Amino acid sequence: xSTEVTCSEPGAVPKLSxxxxxxxxxAILLVALAAGLCALPSVVxxxxxxxxxxxxxxxxxTSGINLLTGYTGLVSLGQAMxxxxxxxxxxxxxxxxxxxxxxxxxxxxxxxxxxxxxxxxICTRTRGVEFLLITLAFSQMFxxxxxxxxxxxxxxxxxxxxxxxLSLLGVSADSPVTFYYYVLAVSVLALLLxxxxxxxxxxxxxxxxxENERRMMSMGYAVANYKIxxxxxxxxxxxxxxxxxxxxxxxxxxxxxxxxxSGEGVLMVIIGGASVIFGPFVGAAVFVVVKQALSLIxxxxxxxxxxxxxxxxxxxxxxxxxxxxxxxxxxx
Amino acid sequence: MQYFLIQVLNGVQLSMLVFxxxxxxxxxxxxxxxxxxxxxxxxxxxxxxxLVVANRTGSFWLALLIGPLLPFAAxxxxxxxxxxxxxxxxxxxxxxxxxxxxxxxxxxxxxxxYIFGSAFHSIATPEILNGRIALLGIExxxxxxxxxxxxxxxxxxxxxxxxxxxxxxxxxxxxxxxEMVTALGININVLFALVFxxxxxxxxxxxxxxxxxxxxxxxxxxxxxxxTFVVVVVGGLGNLRGSFYASLIVGMTDTFAQAFVPEAELxxxxxxxxxxxxxxxxxxxxxxxxxx
Numbered sequence: 001x002s003t004e005v006t007c008s009e010p011g012a013v014p015k016l017s018x019x020x021x022x023x024x025x026x027a028i029l030l031v032a033l034a035a036g037l038c039a040l041p042s043v044v045x046x047x048x049x050x051x052x053x054x055x056x057x058x059x060x061x062t063s064g065i066n067l068l069t070g071y072t073g074l075v076s077l078g079q080a081m082x083x084x085x086x087x088x089x090x091x092x093x094x095x096x097x098x099x100x101x102x103x104x105x106x107x108x109x110x111x112x113x114x115x116x117x118x119x120x121x122i123c124t125r126t127r128g129v130e131f132l133l134i135t136l137a138f139s140q141m142f143x144x145x146x147x148x149x150x151x152x153x154x155x156x157x158x159x160x161x162x163x164x165x166l167s168l169l170g171v172s173a174d175s176p177v178t179f180y181y182y183v184l185a186v187s188v189l190a191l192l193l194x195x196x197x198x199x200x201x202x203x204x205x206x207x208x209x210x211e212n213e214r215r216m217m218s219m220g221y222a223v224a225n226y227k228i229x230x231x232x233x234x235x236x237x238x239x240x241x242x243x244x245x246x247x248x249x250x251x252x253x254x255x256x257x258x259x260x261x262s263g264e265g266v267l268m269v270i271i272g273g274a275s276v277i278f279g280p281f282v283g284a285a286v287f288v289v290v291k292q293a294l295s296l297i298x299x300x301x302x303x304x305x306x307x308x309x310x311x312x313x314x315x316x317x318x319x320x321x322x323x324x325x326x327x328x329x330x331x332x
Numbered sequence: 333m334q335y336f337l338i339q340v341l342n343g344v345q346l347s348m349l350v351f352x353x354x355x356x357x358x359x360x361x362x363x364x365x366x367x368x369x370x371x372x373x374x375x376x377x378x379x380x381x382x383l384v385v386a387n388r389t390g391s392f393w394l395a396l397l398i399g400p401l402l403p404f405a406a407x408x409x410x411x412x413x414x415x416x417x418x419x420x421x422x423x424x425x426x427x428x429x430x431x432x433x434x435x436x437x438x439x440x441x442x443x444x445x446y447i448f449g450s451a452f453h454s455i456a457t458p459e460i461l462n463g464r465i466a467l468l469g470i471e472x473x474x475x476x477x478x479x480x481x482x483x484x485x486x487x488x489x490x491x492x493x494x495x496x497x498x499x500x501x502x503x504x505x506x507x508x509x510x511e512m513v514t515a516l517g518i519n520i521n522v523l524f525a526l527v528f529x530x531x532x533x534x535x536x537x538x539x540x541x542x543x544x545x546x547x548x549x550x551x552x553x554x555x556x557x558x559x560t561f562v563v564v565v566v567g568g569l570g571n572l573r574g575s576f577y578a579s580l581i582v583g584m585t586d587t588f589a590q591a592f593v594p595e596a597e598l599x600x601x602x603x604x605x606x607x608x609x610x611x612x613x614x615x616x617x618x619x620x621x622x623x624x
Binding site: 075077122123125126128129130132133134136137138140141143144145147148259260263266267270300301302303304305306307308309310312313314 | 430434440446562
């Protein structure tokens with residue numbers, strides 16, 4: 001097999017190269033972000049705040065994909081199934097079973113983790129494009145189930161999903177500002193968790209698997225278990241985003257599990273720069289803003305989504321943070 | 333019993349349709365190692381171009397003949413001017429290329445919707461194939477039998493071309509050792525682009541031939557392409573014969589699920605895929621080599 005046409009062997013572990021973002025840049029970004037995000041509701045209008053909420057939800061979803069795709073090197077086109085499962089989980093828990101939200105959320109996450117472990121055990125037996133296709137097929141299966149099942153209202157979806165009861169703090173989550181802070185808090189928690197994971201020995205092993213799976217195996221790591229672990233953790237993060245999305249719109253439908261949704265996630269990972277911890281949020285910001293701008297000018301969203309996707313994949317591999325980093329490097 | 337027999341024939345007919353798509357997908361993957369997620373786009377493209385031809389000329393046969401030409405050209409251009417240069421630049425892996433074609437799939441669906449709107453269309457069955465034929469105690473639409481026959485004919489023709497002709501030998505050589513084939517004076521880039529075009533044309537052909545039995549709409553390619561993925565994975569990626577058998581298995585599973593367990597309609601084929609993946613991750617017919 002020649003190296004000219006195929007840059008890696010069939011079935012080789014895909015490599016999305018890590019981009020070292022300088023420490024100082026990270027620190028400046030962090031402080032600016034924190035200050036900006038906390039002050040945002042007092043500065044901007046309601047429209048910008050809904051954008052910010054959408055960006056953060058998309059950012060959490062993308063962070064989950066990034067753990068799997070950027071760090072572990074497994075490109076999945078089926079992460080939307082966990083996004084959707086999160087939303088459906090709390091919808092079924094609260095609306096159908098009549099459980100309180102504080103019980104529905106953890107039960108949902110446990111169910112997602114168990115489901116993802118089982119699915120991950122099957123999917124991670126393959127790699128490369130086969131992995132991509134299997135994850136896609138699994139998510140299509142859940143999509144099909146969601147469309148068909150009558151007790152979740154089929155393709156109409158479920159409404160009336162509750163937001164958290166924050167009356168103890170004297171506020172209502174139904175107000176946009178409170179909900180903004182709620183999503184912000186969850187985003188920060190998710191990022192901290194992922195940051196800890198990525199910088200733990202577990203995270204190093206995942207990167208090791210991405211870079212050279214065979215070597216990790218010969219060093220005695222149970223590679224399969226780590227891949228399943230990464231798959232399940234990524235799924236839980238995606239489910240958290242799905243829960244927030246369902247609360248944000250008070251609604252969940254099979255569309256949240258469509259493979260376009262999964263594709264958007266992968267696109268946001270690429271835009272932001274794979275395997276950078278902030279990348280997903282940057283990618284989400286660019287994507288959500290572009291999407292909003294597009295929807296203002298045209299109704300042919302699919303057409304422009306497709307073209308945008310192709311351009312990004314063809315010419316934009318390091319992502320936004322990668323580009324910024326190269327600029328900083330050049331100036332020095 | 334009669335109902336059962338009709339379902340068997342329906343299953344074979346669907347299988348042949350899916351095979352026409354799967355064969356291009358698996359050929360392109362086997363030869364160029366590119367997973368063409370945009371394969372459904374060529375299906376759509378062929379169907380709409382065939383529709384335009386049929387509306388202008390009123391002839392189904394012209395539509396069937398001319399319809400696949402547009403996807404052929406589009407596939408050739410995509411491989412020769414976009415995918416090939418990107419792969420040669422060395423920056424993109426086959427996964428990047430797969431993602432790029434994913435974008436193309438949606439761009440095409442969007443473009444089609446922009447030009448033709450989101451209405452459903454159909455091409456009329458040609459007069460000569462209109463009607464039913466008595467067969468083993470049942471009456472079956474002649475046109476569906478025609479689809480089955482065409483599918484089998486194309487499968488046989490492809491096997492013959494790849495196993496028994498010089499072109500087929502060149503293709504197989506190109507998979508094994510690209511440099512050697514180039515050194516022998518064969519322009520492999522053009523050859524690969526032609527194969528990509530041929531695979532796309534077959535998808536477009538499937539689009540036209542399915543038009544009298546299914547409807548034409550902007551997202552038609554997105555739905556069927558996932559079924560096609562199931563076929564190529566079950567058959568073993570890059571395995572031509574495997575994809576034929578897998579087409580039959582998947583087509584039958586899908587048809588029988590629809591006929592006898594309608595609740596499972598949308599996930600029977602995926603359940604099949606999962607079972608296959610648990611026991612044979614390389615696909616049912618995935619052999620050692622990946623020669624198409």
